[in-house]
Amino acid sequence: MSFDLLIVGVGGQGTILASRIIGEACIIEKRHVISAETHGMAQRGGSVENHVRIDGTMGPLIPIGGADMILSLEPLETVRYIHYLKNDGLVISNNVRIVPQKSRVLYPPVEKIIRSKVSKPEQAVICNANAIARKAGNELSSNIVLIGIASRYLPLKEESLIECIKRVVPSKATDVNLKAFDLGRRWKIS
Amino acid sequence: MKKEEIIIKKFLMGNEAIAQGCLEAGIDFATGYPGTPSSEIITSLSISNERNVYVEWSVNEKVALENAIGAAWCGLRSICVMKHVGLNVAADPFMSLAYTGVKGGFVIIVTDDPFPHSSQNEQDSRRYAHAAKIPCLDPATPQEAKDMVKYAFELSEKYEIPVMLRPTTRICHARSDIEVEKFQIEDLKPTNQRFVKIPKEKRVGRFFKDRDRWVLVPSNAKILHRELQIKQKKIIEDLNGTPFNKRVKNIKETKIAVVSGGVASCYVKELIPNDIPFFKIGTYPVDIDRLGEFTKNYEKILVIEELDPILEEIVKMSTCSTVLGKYTGDVPFYGELNQNIVYDILIKNGITPVVKYDLKKPVEGLPARPPILCAGCPHRSILYLIEKIFKNGIYTSDIGCYTLSPFSVDTCLCMGASITIGSGISHCDKRDVVATIGDSTFMHTGIPGLINAVYNNANILIVILDNRTTAMTGHQPTAGTGQNIQGESKELSLEKICQACGADFVETVDPFDINLSKKILERAKKEKGVRVIIARHPCYMIERKQNVEKAYYEIDVKRCTKCGDCLDYGCPAIELYDIKPIINDLCTGCGVCSDLCRNGAIRRIK
Numbered sequence: 001m002s003f004d005l006l007i008v009g010v011g012g013q014g015t016i017l018a019s020r021i022i023g024e025a026c027i028i029e030k031r032h033v034i035s036a037e038t039h040g041m042a043q044r045g046g047s048v049e050n051h052v053r054i055d056g057t058m059g060p061l062i063p064i065g066g067a068d069m070i071l072s073l074e075p076l077e078t079v080r081y082i083h084y085l086k087n088d089g090l091v092i093s094n095n096v097r098i099v100p101q102k103s104r105v106l107y108p109p110v111e112k113i114i115r116s117k118v119s120k121p122e123q124a125v126i127c128n129a130n131a132i133a134r135k136a137g138n139e140l141s142s143n144i145v146l147i148g149i150a151s152r153y154l155p156l157k158e159e160s161l162i163e164c165i166k167r168v169v170p171s172k173a174t175d176v177n178l179k180a181f182d183l184g185r186r187w188k189i190s
Numbered sequence: 191m192k193k194e195e196i197i198i199k200k201f202l203m204g205n206e207a208i209a210q211g212c213l214e215a216g217i218d219f220a221t222g223y224p225g226t227p228s229s230e231i232i233t234s235l236s237i238s239n240e241r242n243v244y245v246e247w248s249v250n251e252k253v254a255l256e257n258a259i260g261a262a263w264c265g266l267r268s269i270c271v272m273k274h275v276g277l278n279v280a281a282d283p284f285m286s287l288a289y290t291g292v293k294g295g296f297v298i299i300v301t302d303d304p305f306p307h308s309s310q311n312e313q314d315s316r317r318y319a320h321a322a323k324i325p326c327l328d329p330a331t332p333q334e335a336k337d338m339v340k341y342a343f344e345l346s347e348k349y350e351i352p353v354m355l356r357p358t359t360r361i362c363h364a365r366s367d368i369e370v371e372k373f374q375i376e377d378l379k380p381t382n383q384r385f386v387k388i389p390k391e392k393r394v395g396r397f398f399k400d401r402d403r404w405v406l407v408p409s410n411a412k413i414l415h416r417e418l419q420i421k422q423k424k425i426i427e428d429l430n431g432t433p434f435n436k437r438v439k440n441i442k443e444t445k446i447a448v449v450s451g452g453v454a455s456c457y458v459k460e461l462i463p464n465d466i467p468f469f470k471i472g473t474y475p476v477d478i479d480r481l482g483e484f485t486k487n488y489e490k491i492l493v494i495e496e497l498d499p500i501l502e503e504i505v506k507m508s509t510c511s512t513v514l515g516k517y518t519g520d521v522p523f524y525g526e527l528n529q530n531i532v533y534d535i536l537i538k539n540g541i542t543p544v545v546k547y548d549l550k551k552p553v554e555g556l557p558a559r560p561p562i563l564c565a566g567c568p569h570r571s572i573l574y575l576i577e578k579i580f581k582n583g584i585y586t587s588d589i590g591c592y593t594l595s596p597f598s599v600d601t602c603l604c605m606g607a608s609i610t611i612g613s614g615i616s617h618c619d620k621r622d623v624v625a626t627i628g629d630s631t632f633m634h635t636g637i638p639g640l641i642n643a644v645y646n647n648a649n650i651l652i653v654i655l656d657n658r659t660t661a662m663t664g665h666q667p668t669a670g671t672g673q674n675i676q677g678e679s680k681e682l683s684l685e686k687i688c689q690a691c692g693a694d695f696v697e698t699v700d701p702f703d704i705n706l707s708k709k710i711l712e713r714a715k716k717e718k719g720v721r722v723i724i725a726r727h728p729c730y731m732i733e734r735k736q737n738v739e740k741a742y743y744e745i746d747v748k749r750c751t752k753c754g755d756c757l758d759y760g761c762p763a764i765e766l767y768d769i770k771p772i773i774n775d776l777c778t779g780c781g782v783c784s785d786l787c788r789n790g791a792i793r794r795i796k
C-alpha cells in the first residue's frame with residue numbers, strides 16, 4: 001500500500017517543488033513513487049493539487065477519501081480538498097489566506113471548517129508557515145516549513161529530505177530552506 | 191553463475207521519461223510546437239547534452255511534422271511532438287504518411303488531455319491513428335511510456351512506418367521512479383557487464399530518390415495503399431509479442447471480465463480482485479482474434495477507458511457477449527477517470543473492489559479560484575482598453591494566456607481563429623470587430639487569416655499581443671524574438687509581415703503606455719478595412735529575468751475615494767483590505783493602475 005500525500009495550494013506557491021522534494025527522497029531510499037502535478041493553465045494563480053504516492057506503482061491520482069496526509073499552503077485550498085482525507089488522515093495547513101479575486105462568495109471561516117472535518121483535534125495541524133519561514137529568512141520558504149512539520153509523520157527519513165532540499169532548491173537559497181525545514185520540524189504543535 | 195542486476199533510477203516526469211527513452215534509442219532529430227501537456231518533451235531534449243540531437247520549435251504542428259518527415263526520409267531517427275489538437279493542424283501530412291512510410295525510425299508523440307485541463311476539447315488521438323493506419327502505443331505509466339518509445343523506433347524501422355505514442359496528461363505530468371540504466375554484473379567480472387546507455391555516435395542523413403515512393407500521385411498512392419494494408423497484419427503480430435498487452439488471468443469460471451487501457455488500467459488494477467479476468471491493452475491495431483479468444487469465455491465484458499469508446503468498439507467486434515461501457519452508460523463519455531469513478535463502476539457491475547475508500551463529500555459553496563492573468567501582465571492593459579474604447583464591439587480571441595482575461599474575449603475556438611472568425615463576423619454584423627491574437631499564435635496560423643482578411647475586404651481590427659514568448663505553455667521562444675531553441679536566430683518583424691500581407695494600417699505600441707495605446711486604438715476605430723496594432727511588451731515572466739529595475743507603487747489612503755476603478759482593472763496585486771484597496775507584494779511595478787486612477791491616489795514610491 002502506498003502512503004498517499006496530497007499537496008495543495010495556489011499556483012505559484014511552490015507546491016511542485018514540495019512534491020519534488022518528497023519524490024526525490026523516495027528515490028534516495030530506493031522506493032517506488034508516483035505523483036501527479038498540475039501544469040499549464042491552473043498555474044496562473046489558480047487552485048493547484050499535487051498528488052504524491054510514496055511506494056506507489058499504479059496510477060498517479062489519490063482517490064477521494066484515500067489521502068493519508070494533506071499538506072496545504074493556503075487554508076481555503078485545504079478546505080477545497082479536505083474530502084480527499086482518510087478518516088484517520090492528517091492535515092497540515094498554512095493559515096495565511098490568499099483571497100480569491102472578484103469572488104462573490106465570502107472567504108469562509110476556514111480554520112473552523114478544517115477542524116470540523118477531522119474526528120480528532122490532533123489530526124489538524126494549522127500554523128502560520130509564512131511567519132515561521134520569515135524567521136528562517138524568507139517568507140517564500142513556507143512550503144519547506146510545512147515539509148519540516150510533515151517530516152515528523154512521513155514514512156521518510158529526515159536525512160533523505162534534507163539531502164533532497166539541497167538538491168532541489170537553487171544553491172543560493174539552500175541555507176534559508178534548510179533553516180525553514182528545521183524550524184518546521186521543531187515547531188511546537190499546540 | 192551469480193547474476194546481479196543493477197538498476198539506476200531517477201525521479202522523472204512522464205515527458206522527461208519519454209525524452210530519456212528517445213535519447214536511449216539514439217534519436218537524431220526532434221521537432222514540435224508547444225502545447226500542454228506535451229511541451230516538456232522537446233524542452234528536455236534541448237537541454238540534454240548526452241547526445242547531439244537537432245531540436246526545433248517549429249512555427250506550427252504541420253510545419254513541425256513535415257520537417258521531421260524530411261529527417262526520417264533521410265534515415266534519421268526522428269520524433270515530432272504535439273498536443274492532441276495540434277494533430278488537427280498536422281492532419282494533412284499525417285493522413286498520408288503511412289502510405290510513403292519512412293526510412294529512419296519515426297515516432298509521432300501526441301498527448302491527449304482528458305477532462306481538458308489545458309485544452310479546448312477532449313478528442314482522442316487513437317481515432318486519428320486508426321484513420322491513418324498508423325500503429326499507436328498507449329502507455330499506462332511513465333515507465334511504460336519510456337519503454338514504448340524505445341520499442342516504437344524499432345517497430346517503425348522494421349516496417350518502415352511511422353508510429354504514434356499517445357500518452358495522456360496523467361502520464362505526461364506524472365512523476366515516478368524511472369529506470370535510466372540497467373546492467374548485469376555477471377560473475378561480478380567487469381568484462382561481462384551489459385549496459386543500457388545513450389549511444390553517442392551520430393547518424394548521417396541522406397535522402398535517396400525514389401519517385402514511386404516519395405511522390406504521392408494517384409498511380410503511386412493506389413499501390414502504396416495496398417502495401418500498407420498488407421503490412422498491418424505483420425505489425426499486429428509484432429505488437430502481440432510486446433509486454434504492453436497483458437492478459438492478467440484467464441479464469442473461465444467467472445461471468446464477467448474487464449478490458450482496459452492507458453492510465454485507466456492502473457485504476458482498474460488497483461481495485462479489482464485477483465479472480466476477475468483482466469485484459470490490459472496498450473497497442474493498436476488490436477489483434478481481434480486474440481482478443482476474441484479471451485472475450486468469448488465470459489458473458490459480460492466491462493470496458494473501462496478514457497475518452498472515446500475505442501476499445502469498447504473493438505471488444506464488440508471480437509465477441510457476441512454483452513459489452514458494458516460508455517454505450518451502455520456504465521462508463522462516463524467525458525472527463526477523466528479516477529479510482530473513485532472506477533470503484534463505482536465495478537460495484538455497479540457486481541465486482542467488489544479490494545480497496546475501500548472513506549466516503550467523503552466536498553465542502554460546497556466555496557469561493558472559486560480560477561486561473562487569472564499574472565500581476566503586471568502586459569495583456570491586461572490593452573485588453574482592458576479595447577473593451578473601454580470599442581464599447582459595443584465584438585471581441586474574437588485566440589489561444590494563449592489572454593484567454594484568461596475578463597475583458598475583450600467573446601470567442602476562442604482554435605489556434606488562429608480570432609482573425610478568421612472575426613473576418614466572417616465583420617461581413618455579417620455591423621458592429622466593430624476586434625480580434626486579439628498572441629505573437630506565437632499569429633505565427634502559427636494567424637498569417638493566412640490576415641492575408642484572407644485583406645484579400646476579401648474584411649472590416650476588422652487585429653491586435654497582436656506580442657509578449658515576446660509562448661507564455662501559456664512555459665515560455666518557449668517564438669519566431670519574432672530573435673531566439674530559437676538552439677540560441678540566436680533571425681528576428682522576424684511582425685510589422686513587416688503584416689505589411690507584406692497587405693495591411694495598410696500597422697501601428698506598434700507599448701501596452702503599458704496607456705495614453706498612447708488609447709490614442710492609437712481611437713485612431714484605428716475611425717478607420718475601415720483591416721487594421722493591425724502590435725501591442726508589444728514582454729511577458730512579466732520574461733522581463734523579470736532581464737533584470738530591469740523594478741518600480742514600487744502604493745495607494746495613498748488620503749486620496750483614495752474608494753471608487754473601485756483599480757479593482758475593476760483586476761490586477762491580483764490590488765486587493766481589498768477592509769474597505770480600501772491596497773497593493774500587495776505581487777506588484778511588478780508596471781504602473782498601469784497608477785495611470786488609471788483618476789484621483790491620482792496610486793503613486794510610485796521607489
Ligand code: SF4
Pocket residue numbers: 044562563564565566567568569591657661662729730731
Ligand atoms: S505568463 Fe506572461 S503572458 Fe501569461 S499571464 Fe503571466 S504575464 Fe501574462
Ligand code: SF4
Pocket residue numbers: 565566743761762763764773776777778779780781782783784
Ligand atoms: S503597478 Fe498596479 S497594475 Fe501594475 S502590477 Fe502593480 S498593482 Fe498591478
